[in-house]
Amino acid sequence: MQIDIPLAHEPSCAGCGGLCCQSFVLPIDTPETRQDFDALRWLVLHRGVQFLVTGTAWEIEIALPCSQLRADGRCAIYGRRPQVCVDYEVATCERHQPPHYDARIDNEHALEAWVLSRYGMRPADPRFPAHGPTMRVGLFD
Numbered sequence: 001m002q003i004d005i006p007l008a009h010e011p012s013c014a015g016c017g018g019l020c021c022q023s024f025v026l027p028i029d030t031p032e033t034r035q036d037f038d039a040l041r042w043l044v045l046h047r048g049v050q051f052l053v054t055g056t057a058w059e060i061e062i063a064l065p066c067s068q069l070r071a072d073g074r075c076a077i078y079g080r081r082p083q084v085c086v087d088y089e090v091a092t093c094e095r096h097q098p099p100h101y102d103a104r105i106d107n108e109h110a111l112e113a114w115v116l117s118r119y120g121m122r123p124a125d126p127r128f129p130a131h132g133p134t135m136r137v138g139l140f141d
């Protein structure tokens with residue numbers, strides 16, 4: 001006879017409050033020029049905006065809670081929630097896994113420090129690449 005014993009630390013949403021419903025993350029093009037970093041500076045000057053950088057891959061995270069997140073941390077439309085919510089796996093979610101990015105940039109000073117460490121100069125440096133915007137960001141088009 002086989003007896004299924006639940007794992008003691010099986011990942012669950014119990015007690016979380018819906019951390020993954022508090023914001024959304026979108027990929028953005030890799031910034032390359034002074035104009036790109038100026039656009040990123042504009043974005044990160046807004047409250048609730050941060051960038052997640054992994055290698056050359058950049059993402060923007062915007063801290064706006066989903067309108068369907070109830071006060072008790074549950075989804076008000078669970079049975080008809082969007083597919084992206086259905087596909088999100090609790091075992092690999094941000095509550096149960098360490099951050100997957102190399103750098104989290106949540107203010108203009110952190111952005112400048114990242115650029116300085118990456119390029120050895122600030123975007124305002126005359127030597128910094130300044131051949132126009134290269135990022136295809138829908139927000140700007």
Ligand code: SF4
Pocket residue numbers: 012013014016017018019020021088089090093094095096
């Ligand atoms: S999937 Fe993870 S982050 Fe989302 S509610 Fe469940 S435990 Fe919280």
Ligand code: SF4
Pocket residue numbers: 018020021066067068069070074075076077078081082085
């Ligand atoms: S629809 Fe439901 S599961 Fe999806 S983000 Fe909103 S509250 Fe969370």
